[in-house]
Amino acid sequence: MRLQKNTLAALCSVLEFAANPGLQLSAAEIAAKYRISPHHLAKVLRSLGRAGLLESVRGVGGGYRFTGNAKRLTLMDVIGLFENISAARRGGRRPARREGAPARPAAAEVEEALAVVLSEIDEIARATFSTITLDTMLKLMARRRR
Amino acid sequence: MISLKKMRVRGVQPGDLAQVIEIDAGITGLRKPEYWGEILGRYGSGRRRQRFFLVAEADRRIEGFAIAEVRDWEYGMPPCGWVFAIGVRPDARLEGVGTRLLEAIGEGFRRLGVTKVRTILARDNHLILSFFRSQGMMAAPFIALEKDLE
Numbered sequence: 001m002r003l004q005k006n007t008l009a010a011l012c013s014v015l016e017f018a019a020n021p022g023l024q025l026s027a028a029e030i031a032a033k034y035r036i037s038p039h040h041l042a043k044v045l046r047s048l049g050r051a052g053l054l055e056s057v058r059g060v061g062g063g064y065r066f067t068g069n070a071k072r073l074t075l076m077d078v079i080g081l082f083e084n085i086s087a088a089r090r091g092g093r094r095p096a097r098r099e100g101a102p103a104r105p106a107a108a109e110v111e112e113a114l115a116v117v118l119s120e121i122d123e124i125a126r127a128t129f130s131t132i133t134l135d136t137m138l139k140l141m142a143r144r145r146r
Numbered sequence: 147m148i149s150l151k152k153m154r155v156r157g158v159q160p161g162d163l164a165q166v167i168e169i170d171a172g173i174t175g176l177r178k179p180e181y182w183g184e185i186l187g188r189y190g191s192g193r194r195r196q197r198f199f200l201v202a203e204a205d206r207r208i209e210g211f212a213i214a215e216v217r218d219w220e221y222g223m224p225p226c227g228w229v230f231a232i233g234v235r236p237d238a239r240l241e242g243v244g245t246r247l248l249e250a251i252g253e254g255f256r257r258l259g260v261t262k263v264r265t266i267l268a269r270d271n272h273l274i275l276s277f278f279r280s281q282g283m284m285a286a287p288f289i290a291l292e293k294d295l296e
C-alpha cells in the first residue's frame with residue numbers, strides 16, 4: 001500500500017504538532033523540517049484546519065496550533081481526509097443468478113472474486129489505521145529510535 | 147475516580163467471581179456463570195504455573211480482570227504468552243487499570259522465561275485494539291482464517 005504525498009505531509013504535520021503539545025508552528029517550519037514544498041504544505045494544513053485538527057493563529061509569527069487529542073485521534077482520522085479507504089467500496093457478495101439468466105461474462109466473474117479479496121485487504125488496512133492513535137504512533141517512533 | 151495507588155493486582159479468588167461475571171456481562175451483554183465457574187477451575191490461582199487469572203482490586207471492589215496462559219508450540223510457535231481476555235468496569239476505564247493488569251501478566255510471563263505476548267482480537271473491536279496497540283503491540287506474522295462448514 002502506498003499513501004499519497006498529501007497524506008504523508010498531513011501525517012508528518014499532525015505528528016509534529018502532537019509531539020509538541022501547545023506549541024504554535026508555522027507552515028514554513030514544518031516544510032523545512034520535513035522537506036515538503038511550502039506551497040503544497042499550506043494546502044494540506046488548510047485541509048487539516050477545516051477538519052478541526054488545527055486552528056490557525058493570525059498575526060506576526062502566526063501559524064497553527066493543534067486542537068486534536070493525540071490520544072484519541074487515529075491515523076485513519078488523518079488518512080481518511082485525503083484518501084478513500086473504504087471497506088464497503090469494493091462490493092463483495094456475488095448476486096444470486098436467476099434461473100435461465102445468461103451466464104455472466106468471464107471478466108465480471110474474475111472481477112467479483114477479486115473484489116472479495118481486495119475488500120479483505122481493505123478491512124485489515126482500516127482496522128490497522130483506525131486503532132493506531134497519534135500517541136501510539138509517537139511511541140512507535142520513539143521505540144524505533146532506540 | 148479510583149486510586150491507582152490503592153489498587154492491587156492479584157490472583158483471582160472464588161469470592162471475586164460474582165463481580166467478574168458482572169463486569170463480563172456488562173461488556174458482552176451475556177451472563178455466563180457456568181462458563182466463569184469453569185474458567186476459575188482451569189485458570190484460578192495457583193492451579194497451574196503457566197495459567198493466570200488476575201483481578202485488579204481497589205477498596206474491595208473488583209475493577210477488572212485478565213486471563214492469560216503460556217502455551218508451548220501452539221500452531222508450531224515456540225512458547226509464548228497468550229492473553230485471552232481482559233475487561234475493566236466501564237466506570238473505572240481510562241485510569242490505567244487495563245495497563246496494570248497487562249503489566250502484571252507480562253511480569254508473570256517473564257518469570258516463566260517467556261518474552262513474547264500475543265492475543266487475537268475481533269477486527270471491528272477498535273476499543274480493545276487501540277488499547278493493545280497503545281501497549282506497543284503490533285500485528286503478529288499470522289493471519290486468522292475461517293470458513294463455514296457446509
Ligand SMILES: CC(C)(COP(=O)(O)OP(=O)(O)OC[C@H]1O[C@@H](n2cnc3c(N)ncnc32)[C@H](O)[C@@H]1OP(=O)(O)O)[C@@H](O)C(=O)NCCC(=O)NCCS
Pocket residue numbers: 071072133135173230231232233234235238239240241242243244245246271273274276277278280
Ligand atoms: C480495553 C480496556 C481493557 C482498557 O482498559 P482501561 O483500564 O481503560 O485501559 P487504560 O486506562 O490502562 O488505558 C491504556 C491506554 O489504552 C488506550 N485506550 C483505552 N481506552 C481507549 C479508548 N476508548 N479510545 C482510544 N484509546 C484507548 C489509550 O491509549 C490508553 O492510554 P491513555 O489513558 O494514556 O490514553 C477496557 O476499555 C475494556 O474492558 N473494554 C472492553 C473490553 C472488551 O471489549 N472485551 C471483549 C474482548 S476480550
